[in-house]
Amino acid sequence: MKKNFLAVLCIGFVVFSSATLSAQQYEEAKKNVVSEEEEGPLMFKFEPNFLTAVENRQDEINKARAVIDTMQISDRKRRRLLRDLHKNPKAVLVSKTSVAETKFEDN
The missing domain is CATH 1.20.5 (Single alpha-helices involved in coiled-coils or other helix-helix interfaces)
Structure with a gap:
């Protein structure tokens, strides 16, 4: 026991x-x-250039905004172009408008 x-x-x-x-x-x-x-966050181990990509995107937006502000267009169209620029990374509408405006200025 x-x-x-x-x-x-x-x-x-x-x-x-x-x-x-x-x-x-x-x-x-x-x-x-x-x-x-x-x-630091684990994301930086896999994609260390993430912040620079965001900064580059912001620089592109600022340059496009400067181009849009110099155009002789209505405020409604300007707001629409800026909205499209922020929503769409490629901003096809903005590029078409800027090309059309530059061709118009050359004539």
């Missing part, structure tokens, strides 16, 4: 101590993940 009780007690001690040790190891692994996040 004492041997069985002693064996169960030892097994229980081993199970609970192993659970405690595994919990301590998990916290250390979690701390390492936090340090990786402090380096």
Whole structure:
């Protein structure tokens, strides 16, 4: 009876101590993940030039806006062109209008 009780007690001690040790190891692994996040977003590891692409897009919009502002067109059409410029990255309507305006100025 004492041997069985002693064996169960030892097994229980081993199970609970192993659970405690595994919990301590998990916290250390979690701390390492936090340090990786402090380096910056994971997106920059896969696409480091993302912000420069956004800045380039903003520069293109500013240049197109300057072209649109110099054109002799109505305010309604100007607002429509600016809205199209922000919605559509290629802005086909803006390029058609600017080409048409430049051809008109050459004559």
